[in-house]
Amino acid sequence: MSTDKSSAASLSEAAVPVIACKGLWKVFGDAPESKLQDALTQSGGDARAAADLLIKDGMIAAVRDATFEVHAGEIFVIMGLSGSGKSTMIRCISRLMESAGGSIEIDGEDILKASPKRLIELRRTKLGMVFQHFGLFPHMTVLDNVAFPLKMQGQNKQTRHARALEVINLVGLEGRENSYPRELSGGQRQRVGIARSLAADPELWFLDEPFSALDPLIRRQLQDEFLGIQSRLKKSIVFITHDIAEALKLADRIAIMRDGEIIQIGTPTEIVLNPVDDYVREFSRDVAKGRHARVASVMTAAKTIPAPKKGQPALRLDMTLEDALASCISTYKPVTVIDDQGKAIGVVDPGDLAAALQVEAT
Amino acid sequence: MLTAIFRESGARAAGLSLLAGVICWILVPYVSWLTVWPTAWTLPTTQWIGGGVGWFLELMKPTGRGLAYLLEFPMDWTRLTLVNTPWPMTIGLVTALGWYIGGWRLSALGAVGLAFVLASGYWNESMSTLSLVAISVPLALVIGGAIGLLANEYPRFKGPVQSVLDVMQTIPTFAYLTPLLVLFGFGPVVGLIASAIYAAPPMARNVILGLERVDPEVREAAIMSGGTRTQQLFQVEIPTASQQIMVGVNQCLMAALSMVIIAAVIGGFNDIGWEVLLTMRKAQFGQALLAGLVIVVFAVVIDRMSGALAQQRQQHDKRVVWGLIVLGIVASLLTWGQLPNVSDYAFFDPSAEYVDRSLGAFTAANGAALDGIKNGAMFYMLLPLRIGLDDAVLTFTWGFDWTAGMTLGLFAVAFAVGLLLAWRGHVVGGILTVVAVGILHTGVSQLPWPFVMVGIGAVAWVSGGRRLSIICVAMLVMILLSDLWERSLLSLYLCGAAVFACAVLGALTGLLCAVSPLAWRIVQPICDMLQTIPLFVFLIPVLMFFQIGEFSAFLAIIAYAIVPMVRYTRHGLTTTPEDLIEAAVSSGATGPQIMREVRIPFAAPTILLGLNQTILYAFAMLVIAALIGTTGLGQSIYLALGKADVGLGLAAGAAMAMLAMIADRLVQGFADEQRKALGLNG
Ligand SMILES: Nc1ncnc2c1ncn2[C@@H]1O[C@H](COP(=O)(O)OP(=O)(O)O)[C@@H](O)[C@H]1O
């Protein structure tokens, strides 16, 4: 799964990114823009020092100097503890909030310069958003909720209801279209939220902790359905979560935030194997690393690499540790590792393998 | 740490008050202007306001009179329509409306209520009143709604708008009437406009509140769906806030009804409020009670029906609605021209006469007992509080005269108790005991002004800091300089006595209701009823038994103002978080221990808010009670209305509003303090 995704991402890297944020700042308080400017000049452009200055001034620097790109068709997950500025960041991108500094481009368009009219147009056609607590309109039926974005566009009742039914089927809510939100379970409500955000067929899909308010079982179910929908629709997605397991499961790339800063961006494997600091390491501590770390991380380039024995399959470079362990659990000798072309490139000592898993498990 | 500081500042404030009291005590015999502010030193504020506002009103008068003239048309039309619609039709429509809103219950309520009104013979008067409400409420809804939307759309205005609404809530009802009287001339239009002005703030408040409470994600969902601001507002935010807005409609209706009835004191309109006033003045209490009941019936019907709109409700069969309407039409057609004049229905006149006769017999038989109650309360409670023990204790009242020796003894005891308390660690309590005894000895109405200012300033400091303290003292200085000081103290005394009684009785009742569900089942409908009854009606029963005078006013204020105290106390005591109770139970606490150690401390902020409401209610009723004889600001406002004296009316009204605001802020401050101490909402 992960390989074809990353290749899809790398393919589009040359093209214009769907979202390009550079040095994005969001500051809460009075006169945020000028205060940020002052702080940046005073600190000589250093983001951390500037943030400290702002805090000393009684301001809240919720997003600090964030720079990242989201590519077409990828699931870009923003992960961090609650209060780390994730929601604030996508609200700046969707202009639900005004940022204090930096630039945001969507498909190459400077979105900070967009007029109110252009913004409405963008939201009607290009952007969709799903909320943590669903944000359903309590006085409307499921059908009217889902059809609402189309109604805003001025579509007539028949057209918009037909389209709404399509999306309602897509999220598996057929038969509930005349219910009111209060009559639905949490999982069903979020399906409505997802359907509504997809009704206008947006290219860019924001999801702000869409599954965090749900029970674990329902959450897993919706995650799977989400991946199913995405495999058909191929949206460009910014997905927010505070749950590392969810991030690793869904993401093509993950951005990790702490106190408003993005401290690492990378694929799930990179995040798990090469955490930039203890904060990130701490996140992946409880994750079953066997499922995310690859053989490459424990392989040693031995002087003499024995050819793979008959009957015992060699390990592949991109195998997860868990799979590797399963396939060589009975041997006590180093096992050969082969690359894509089947060439033997190193060995793994089963002891190292077990030790790696052991360490991660504690 | 925090509590230590708080205690310390509390002790300092109490000490300061005591010091001011002692200095005043010593100086008063030599410096008379400490108690009686010389008229020569006052500013002619009343005249200034009268002149300034009077000039403005004169300027606006042509416009006002024009508007009054224009408003008279819709008013007359509505009245003629309502009065001339055959009653079977009206009852049919109201019953149908009741069904539509709330099924058979409300439908039955409407039918029975209107049948009662019909049978009472007050149908036409009621329809006159209703026509005023019918015009003023839409006005109030539009004005209030527009203000609410404006405040919501332009956050800059929100703060100022809310302060204005706060102030409007504290301005006494009669004070509105005087300038309107000058502007629009005598007549029902004044009542109409006054009630529109009076009823708009609750609407505005609830619109603001409702829109504020719209879930931010719902708001964002509307934006992200690509709605324009208008689309967001009208298709998402307002419908989402509709329940809160309907609460506003309900409050607006009740306020309008209340004001329309109060405005009857202006006269000139044959409405039900006027009927109450008239019969009360003629001491026809049976009829007054009957007319009062008609008002209550209207209030209840309007309140329950509009209240039901603010709740989740299920659909009721529409066919019944049409059936009831058709029934009304058919009945009207069948009886067309044959119905006797509605004013001739007088099914309850015998009952009214019976009430009068029985009341006569009762007062004749129990006059001594009633006088005993009244005089007891006056001589032993109200009078000492008003003029102090030294003046109130006379041979005529207490059987002996107050002597200097008694003063000495009283203070000796007070100091002893105070010292004991201080020694036990309750420094504030100790000082306050001495101060309280001092106040009781002097009498509230004769307190030296420096003491009042220092005392209130100090309390304000403790409650809300320097800013509040300065504001409070500035307001008091304004009152002092405006020659309204004595009247203010009189109002303060009566209000204070009533609030004190409410606090004690209300807290006890609330406690009882919190402990016993049975008690609450009995008390709750009484509270509901008391809160629905327009202010005016409270005067009837107290007058019946205790005639005109301060004691009747005192009782009327208590009857009206006690409700929030009961409600909030019970609510506070019964909504302690379950886990706290469980923790206490598992620590082995008994029921009374849980009450004392967990429930009561936790309920304190809520109870304080109840006290706050009680104070505001008491001030509101104080003015109405001027009709049955109080002294002080209320009386001035009422007199000003009679003389169309804008200056006096507004100045006294403003003084009253200031007193109410001071009390409001002080209590709110303490409630906030408590809440913070408990870690509730920050
Ligand atoms: N409207 C606001 N005003 C002031 N501070 C805010 C506001 N919204 C969010 N914040 C602050 O910004 C920080 C980031 O919040 P948020 O983006 O909601 O975090 P997350 O979504 O990662 O949990 C928090 O410290 C929060 O208190």
Ligand SMILES: [Mg+2]
């Ligand atoms: Mg968030």
